[in-house]
Amino acid sequence: MPSAKPARERILDAAYELMLTVGLARATTKEIAKGADCSEAALYKYFASKEDLFIRVLSERLPRLTPLLHGLAAEPGRASLEENLTEIARRATLFYEQSFPIAASLYAETRLKRRHDDVMREMGTGPHLPIEGLDTYLRAEQGAGRVRADADTFAAASLLLGACAQRAFAYDATRDGTRPPVDDFARRVARALRVGLC
Template sequence: MLTPVSTRNRILDAAERLMRTIGLAHTTTKEIARAAGCSEAALYKYFASKEELFVHVLEERLPRLGPLLRELEADPGERSVEENLAEIARRAALFYESSFPIAASLYADPRLLKRHHAMMRELGTGPRKPLSALSAYLRAERDAGRVRPDADTDAAAALLLGACAQRAFLYDFPGGERPEQPVEEFAAALARTVLAGIGA
């Protein structure tokens, strides 16, 4: 018999697989339950809706950016600002690359998009969270004297995360080619460029 944890994990795995292959708009809870080997009623024991399930897929099955940002805001650690920014950029690029194919179909269905936004508000999450967290980390570095006192941390955070999202969008676009530059090189170059503008 499946334990509650394994059932929940099977549901998340099935949801990610279906959302990635046929898109969020076309994925139903009935299909997810079937793919997870459980009843739809069992799915609803863990997740109130498809929208809530999608948020958990983003948070638990894709490259994790949030925990790193919270950790760095609390304690930047021994690495340099450039090293921290490179790791943030690497994870952000991988997250956006993984999430774009799943989330793209949201924009084709205004009702689904509205429900998704409502669910993110209810769960206290959304695309502004990493932006705010990165800006908070940069403010902590500014307070520590490792970033210029006049640095606009909101703009720097938007530049870094925006570049990561743009990279994922361009290369996931129909007819787009996979990036020639490996993600590690991209992240390091982006970190150097952002730091050139705000570094102490």
């Protein structure tokens, strides 16, 4: 019996599951369509390419950071700076934790990575946008007087998101292979950054 979900949702679900288990390079549109119980032609009705589908998986199936950053930048002063940075770090940590297993294979295949980067440029998206969004938020807080006037907001944004991305793979080789708990990690990173910004 076919799923009651619309085809586009089934395709996104199947792509997410397949990309998570075998990586982007090995997740073929044929296998994704099969997992979604539809034809490849139906897949291409909703998504222009596998790269387009991958970007939609990232934006629609993983924790969303951009709307949070835009909302905070529009309303500086909402909650405490440390609370806001903690929530940003928490979402970023979860996003990178889930996206790294999917995207890692991009870096093993130069042509695939180049094609993926071209599609991201065409769509006006990319991994630089969260850094720019966090920089915009921190500059808004600077304008509100909650961040030092001489603070380097771009460097601070890069440090926070870099730490969150690093957590996704830096602890795999430890004795027990355990990453620091998300909430504790986010709180500690946010506190360290806040101390440097205020």
